[in-house]
Amino acid sequence: RIYYLSLEFYMGRTLQNTMVNLGLQNACDEAIYQLGLDLEELEEIEEDAGLGNGGLGRLAACFLDSMATLGLAAYAAYGYGIRYEFGIFNQKIVDGWQVEEADDWLRYGNPWEKARPEYMLPVHFYGRLDHTPEGVRWVDTQVVLAMPYDTPVPGYKNNTVNTMRLWSAKAPNDFNLQEFNVGDYIEAVLDRNLAENISRVLYPNDNFFEGKELRLKQEYFVVAATLQDIIRRFKSSKFGCRDPVRTCFETFPDKVAIQLNDTHPALSIPELMRILVDVEKVDWDKAWEIRPPAPYPNHTVLPEALERWPVSMFEKLLPRHLEIIYALNQMHLD
Template sequence: MAACFLDSMATLGLAAYGYGIRYEYGIFNQKIKDGWQVEEADDWLRHGNPWEKARPEYMLPVHFYGHVEETKDGSKWVDTQVVLAMPYDTPIPGYMNNTVNTMRLWSAKAPNDFNLKDFNVGDYIEAVLDRNLAENISRVLYPNDNFFEGKELRLKQEYFVVAATLQDIIRRFKTTKKGSPGRTSFETFPDKVAVQLNDTHPAMAIPELMRIFVDIEKLDWDTAWSLTQRTFAYTNHTVLPEALERWPVELLEKLLPRHLQIIYRINQLHLDRIATLYPENMNKLRKMSLIEEDGCKRVNMAHLCIVGSHAVNGVAEIHSNIIKTDVFRDFSEMEPQKFQNKTNGITPRRWLLLCNPGLAELIAEVIGEDYVKDLYQLKKLIQFVDDAALIRDISRVKQDNK
């Protein structure tokens, strides 16, 4: 879907980057044997990928585990394990124009000294096997987007992609930022950088950007939070409670201890605001908190995305209305200006011309070819709604496709 957005944006002449993980294996290849589904490994990279370009010069470190030390200069996340993020770029050209956007996918690599510092010959095999654990982060695509699986590897994948991406974004911002030499001013950051969170999977980008601004760039909390909220926007794709991510606090504390501290502080300020707007309403505080207390303590990632973004959208009018009036009703009532709708359409080049050439050709015969870059022209088909010949031709295309 990110590639679809990049294709549309390139066609409209809008500059954009898409970021994700360069998975080695897809979900699975489906074979049908004796009427039953048989799953086989889906090795995406078996034959290489001629369109991608490795960019080792932009490789970046991503940290996990460790602990937080409080110093006179602020919080420091120390004794971490490092995994390297190696970028691979794929060009995404616009349709019949000279605009090309980039899809940058990250592959996990173990650093050369990973668990090899103290090895003797006997431990070498074990040490190399441990390298595999680091590189498993980009090994396989998780199959479920409609069901939440709280697995450590999944959280590692989610943090891996946002940590590498935000470093990349800030590096680019710093190299293009004109102004006084020395320390970078971030006041124009949200004017130059817009980050769209595609569902809750990249939600850790919010505390990660706060960590970079506060711990590394030494901005004060309020300035950092204002910049962060103005940078992020959140697209919600599902209202199913079983699909919305809720990460156990215990897991976050082990894997990303500094981020958990930041989430707690975001939540405290958020709850203080609710308490001011709705005094004595404990039910609101409980329902709107980023931390769910019933049973195992969990971080509600959708709530984090809403609080940390300046805009929230569903992907169809009916869906966006459900978000506003039901799933996130309390948030919508508190900040109605934040909630909007963006109907997901299709990329006509891919999902019409390429996948359904018969229908694409038929439409072109009736209304011309300009609709390929301007889907609004499909409205011209309304005047043919009772045209018996066209209806017959469309039925024939459908039958041929079947």
């Protein structure tokens, strides 16, 4: 299975693309004409899924189309990203100047997606580490739930339909009834809003990057949810050896291919090591050996556009991952 991780998917409108790929455009055009309607006018009504800033996000969308059309890992090539409530801004020109307006693209819902609450997953932040003889435990964390929404990605006239799975952040306790009952209406929903801000808005283009905690949360959120999903799918497949106690990961790198879009999902590497070592109890050296490679293209080499995080912020938000990154760095230096 192929897994493509990207913080952006600039899919645009889906109706015409789907009709063309399924070979239905002429039939639909004729049927709509018989009803006295214009297909092009209907296509214009569809909201643009502008979940990307430009080249990087559009490239990701093209890759999904290409993987489906080429039939790579037929029915098993997945795109993973974030279901931003607000995508790239809508542009208006007022008195010759650009004015940006919020892109509330989900105002009337999205007919192309299907919510999959049965695959909702927890994502952890903050907390502290317990070093025990059995291993490292990450405890007292704040939990945000990742709710998946699946969108079909049809190949061109080849009977292949892949999946784009976008994660939406949900609070585990969305309403504090006790605080509401004593009259604190704002506090009752504050925690929910803080959690759900993770998938609220697409960051504007990073031509000049400043380290932002919310951006780091977004990057870890998509990585943590996706890798849990990848490992769940692997463990439920027929490829793992039949150890009655725990899963064997010997075939993991043969059955799982991970591709990152730029460095935004780079936390995939320490997160995968954390899951294998801390959760699945795989030996550290073995975990590094069986981890699938996670190649990425670099879309810019401008230093002001590359993401760098203060160690203090990183340690507070993801303490276990900083330990793992130090350990990986020491391996590299050695």
